Amino acid sequence: MESATVALEHGGHGHEEHHGPPEAHQSSRIDRQTLGILLFIVSEVMLFGAFFASYFFLRVVVNPSSWPPQPYELPVAVAGVNTAILVSSSFTIHYALEAIRRGNKAGLKLGLVLTWMLGLTFLFIQLNEYVHLGFSARDLGFGSIFYSLTGLHGAHVFVGLCLLTFASIRAFRGHFGPEEKDHLGVEVPGIYWHFVDVMWIVVFLTVYIL
């Protein structure tokens, strides 16, 4: 039992003192912060869904003779390396959280900094890719949807980096501890970061590979 609150022994009395609504032992209960980020992610999935719907409309319904339309080409290898970098960052953020769950604050800091650096590298490579692509968002529907989808994702990476920055600052100030309630400030950005990773995997698959 993780958080038993009421434990009335024979002859005993009352409950533990606590503020706010009564707590309870509940394995399936989810804390508000985690629920909040999950609901936010649901809304984000819908947003990405709208962009993917546009992408597939252009690709399947408009159905140009080739995809990407000639003479455009996408740098699949570079995007593949970038994908590996971003997926690696999921492992480092997970390492950071596993570290703090064991009380290893140095591991938490290391994991967060590594994740932040990998995220920044991803963003830098993507911007560099934009510079060298040879087409812009004004070039056909393809250009528009390519920049919209990858740009939308890039914006999410940027937001994730901001969250990781706050979490890292707090980690270096010693705000986090091994108890679950004491590292929600990393847990919640961690969930968001995993979402950003998964969305990139989907973007990479649909835009660059298939």
Place this chain on the structure above:
Amino acid sequence: MHNPLRSEADAFRWVVIIGLAAASVIVLTLLTRPAIGVVWMALLIGFGIGFGYRAARGSLHENVEVTRGGDGRFRLLVVANETVQGAELLGEIRERCRDRRAEVMVVTPALAASRADHWASDIDEAIELARQRMELSLIEIRGLGLKARGEIGDSDPNMAIEDALRVFAADEILISTHPPERSRWLEHGVVDKARERIELPITHVVVDLSAVGTPS
């Protein structure tokens, strides 16, 4: 049914699964044709939805591990909410513990009003109601001369039983419900699931509050 995505660790698991699935699509597409990759991806998405559904349904262990006290004391786990003060239940507890060195633990699941409330954990009011019922029931059980304690349990009664067994080495379980025509627990198969998963004697007690006029 439970939310299969409740923590960063769950999210990481999904990243790994989705990453591996994506890698297989990429390899297949590069080795063959994009169309085959699309078909494979569609199959994986279907499989993923099924997997997610099973994960949501199967959050409980198939078989609950039961701890044993081993000190000669008889431990009775009572699981009840609205019927926790029912005369039938108290009678059954008295019967089970008669002439025994017994200890009773009452678990009162905090019932969510709806599935949305359960998923959102919006059950603070339900917790308070459950606490009030449980405390009154403890007073009555102690009135029988038994050692008793209580806990507010998960809103899923089967989960509440599983949680309780982790800290209370029960020898027997009493599950109290309303009559079949009015019991949501019976409608959801709480007693049957408990019997399937737990290797302990489980007694189902039906308490008809309307018949005896006991306050609910």
